[in-house]
Amino acid sequence: MAADIESEVETIVSVEKLHKSFGKAVAIDEISFQIKRGEVVGLLGANGAGKSTTIQILLGLIAQTSGKVSIFGMDPWKKRVAVLQRCNFSSAYVALPYNLKVIENLDVFAQLYGVSNRKKKIEELLQLFEVDHLAQKMTGGLSSGESTRVNLCKALLNDPEFLLLDEPTASLDPDIADKVRKLLAQVQAERHMTVLYTSHNMRDVQELCQRVLFLHQGKIIAEGSSEAILSHFGQETLEEVFIAIARNQVTTSLLSGEHN
Amino acid sequence: MILVRPDRVMGLCNRYFYIYTRSGFRLLDVIFWPVMDLVVWGLIAKYFMRLNSDNPTAVSFLLGAIIFFNILNRAQQSISVSFLEDLWSRNLLNAFVAPITVAEFVASTFVVGLTQIFAVSLIMSVLAFCLYTFNILAISFALIPLFLNLLFMGWSVGMFTTALIFRFGHQAEALAWAVPFLIQPVSAVFYPVSVLPDWLQPVAYMVPATYVFEGMRAVLSGNVEIASYLLKAAGLNIFYFIAISIFFGAMLNSARERGALAKLVL
Numbered sequence: 001m002a003a004d005i006e007s008e009v010e011t012i013v014s015v016e017k018l019h020k021s022f023g024k025a026v027a028i029d030e031i032s033f034q035i036k037r038g039e040v041v042g043l044l045g046a047n048g049a050g051k052s053t054t055i056q057i058l059l060g061l062i063a064q065t066s067g068k069v070s071i072f073g074m075d076p077w078k079k080r081v082a083v084l085q086r087c088n089f090s091s092a093y094v095a096l097p098y099n100l101k102v103i104e105n106l107d108v109f110a111q112l113y114g115v116s117n118r119k120k121k122i123e124e125l126l127q128l129f130e131v132d133h134l135a136q137k138m139t140g141g142l143s144s145g146e147s148t149r150v151n152l153c154k155a156l157l158n159d160p161e162f163l164l165l166d167e168p169t170a171s172l173d174p175d176i177a178d179k180v181r182k183l184l185a186q187v188q189a190e191r192h193m194t195v196l197y198t199s200h201n202m203r204d205v206q207e208l209c210q211r212v213l214f215l216h217q218g219k220i221i222a223e224g225s226s227e228a229i230l231s232h233f234g235q236e237t238l239e240e241v242f243i244a245i246a247r248n249q250v251t252t253s254l255l256s257g258e259h260n
Numbered sequence: 261m262i263l264v265r266p267d268r269v270m271g272l273c274n275r276y277f278y279i280y281t282r283s284g285f286r287l288l289d290v291i292f293w294p295v296m297d298l299v300v301w302g303l304i305a306k307y308f309m310r311l312n313s314d315n316p317t318a319v320s321f322l323l324g325a326i327i328f329f330n331i332l333n334r335a336q337q338s339i340s341v342s343f344l345e346d347l348w349s350r351n352l353l354n355a356f357v358a359p360i361t362v363a364e365f366v367a368s369t370f371v372v373g374l375t376q377i378f379a380v381s382l383i384m385s386v387l388a389f390c391l392y393t394f395n396i397l398a399i400s401f402a403l404i405p406l407f408l409n410l411l412f413m414g415w416s417v418g419m420f421t422t423a424l425i426f427r428f429g430h431q432a433e434a435l436a437w438a439v440p441f442l443i444q445p446v447s448a449v450f451y452p453v454s455v456l457p458d459w460l461q462p463v464a465y466m467v468p469a470t471y472v473f474e475g476m477r478a479v480l481s482g483n484v485e486i487a488s489y490l491l492k493a494a495g496l497n498i499f500y501f502i503a504i505s506i507f508f509g510a511m512l513n514s515a516r517e518r519g520a521l522a523k524l525v526l
């Protein structure tokens with residue numbers, strides 16, 4: 001994308017000098033980034049790097065210590081309902097109530113998001129993720145692969161403009177993870193959806209994300225396309241970059257002037 | 261901005277509708293315990309009457325107390341237990357990232373709680389009449405304001421316990437069931453305040469339910485003038501509701517600062 005065009009694309013997410021400490025422990029250390037409409041950005045980092053904290057601040061679930069966050073130009077806590085109406089979220093670590101059928105759960109959330117023509121929407125999504133045969137099953141009885149896909153149906157109910165996914169494929173076997181990635185890529189492309197995707201899985205990020213933010217101990221230590229990051233660290237795969245950083249084998253000084 | 265949108269409240273209520281229409285055990289849980297209470301206490305009261313038959317109102321006092329206390333208990337559980345259910349089913353984050361306000365969440369638990377309470381109170385009242393010829397309608401028009409005061413107090417207590425769960429997490433779960441029973445001894449449920457030791461009486465007079473139960477006994481003894489009881493209960497209720505709403509907001513903020521909303525889930 002040429003630089004002059006890029007500046008005209010709407011900024012969906014803007015994070016400035018975001019800082020979060022839990023007591024004395026620093027989880028997020030003054031990070032700044034922006035996400036434009038239609039971009040798929042990966043937040044990559046080891047366990048404890050600060051990925052979930054970042055996502056949860058964006059969703060208004062955690063209050064930052066300092067710094068500014070805006071989504072669609074609004075404060076995600078002060079304008080909580082207006083922002084959340086246009087977003088959605090899923091993670092391997094959340095579940096839908098186990099004591100409802102899949103279709104009932106999706107219907108309840110469709111109501112909460114004010115979806116019109118709920119039945120049709122739910123059917124479409126169940127078919128898209130190839131879980132329509134589970135509609136009448138109890139949610140608590142699903143396998144992790146099934147429930148991940150049902151959760152993604154929930155996450156797409158309101159046609160979110162901005163989708164936040166916190167390690168959505170964490171509990172999946174490689175085959176299903178691959179399937180889910182391809183579906184997500186397809187949906188994203190069709191709807192020109194903006195996505196922030198966290199993962200410690202290189203495959204995920206390399207395949208899906210146009211831009212990667214490499215998070216290490218609460219700091220963004222590298223930012224750019226997968227290729228740019230590989231060449232910066234002089235490694236062959238993101239996996240190697242990841243291991244090198246995790247073991248502190250490379251200097252983790254900030255990458256050039258790519259930040260805005 | 262409109263704080264409570266009916267369609268979203270309906271969505272939240274639907275969830276309980278699905279659960280209760282399917283799960284016989286859940287329905288049993290709602291109905292079984294209150295009915296057991298009623299039967300057992302009714303029998304105890306009958307027995308006491310046989311021992312000492314010069315006070316026939318004792319039975320009605322006790323049965324009225326059982327039915328009324330159940331209202332309080334249910335109202336508080338409808339809030340705190342709904343919240344716990346989201347917590348247990350790891351749905352809390354889904355709920356918190358849905359575009360619903362806290363007021364809508366609370367409103368839905370009001371609606372569900374009210375429906376439950378209405379049904380159970382009806383069943384209990386009919387049973388009390390059939391088994392013990394206790395007619396709750398003898399309380400006549402005072403029934404409604406007494407009922408509303410209990411409901412209101414139950415909701416406040418429910419918000420209070422939920423706020424404590426925000427603050428203390430899983431270790432505070434037991435409070436969802438315990439709090440009404442912690443308040444019970446100083447709420448004049450089964451006995452008048454005058455029975456309490458002197459130093460406890462001022463505590464009892466700070467509890468809205470105290471005036472409800474005293475009022476109920478006054479009506480059952482043939483005293484129709486209970487406006488002062490009702491006013492005191494309502495005044496205290498409004499005070500506590502405001503105080504607890506503020507406390508609830510503060511605990512929610514504290515949970516956001518400590519990152520506890522997500523941690524409660526994991």
Ligand SMILES: Nc1ncnc2c1ncn2[C@@H]1O[C@H](COP(=O)(O)OP(=O)(O)O)[C@@H](O)[C@H]1O
Pocket residue numbers: 022025026027045046047048049050051052053054518519520523
């Ligand atoms: N609620 C919390 N209280 C205290 N520390 C927390 C809390 N949440 C996260 N942390 C800490 O903040 C850091 C970042 O955590 P997190 O964002 O969950 O990392 P990631 O998702 O990248 O694995 C970790 O050191 C973690 O222990």
Ligand SMILES: [Mg+2]
Pocket residue numbers: 051052053166
């Ligand atoms: Mg995480």
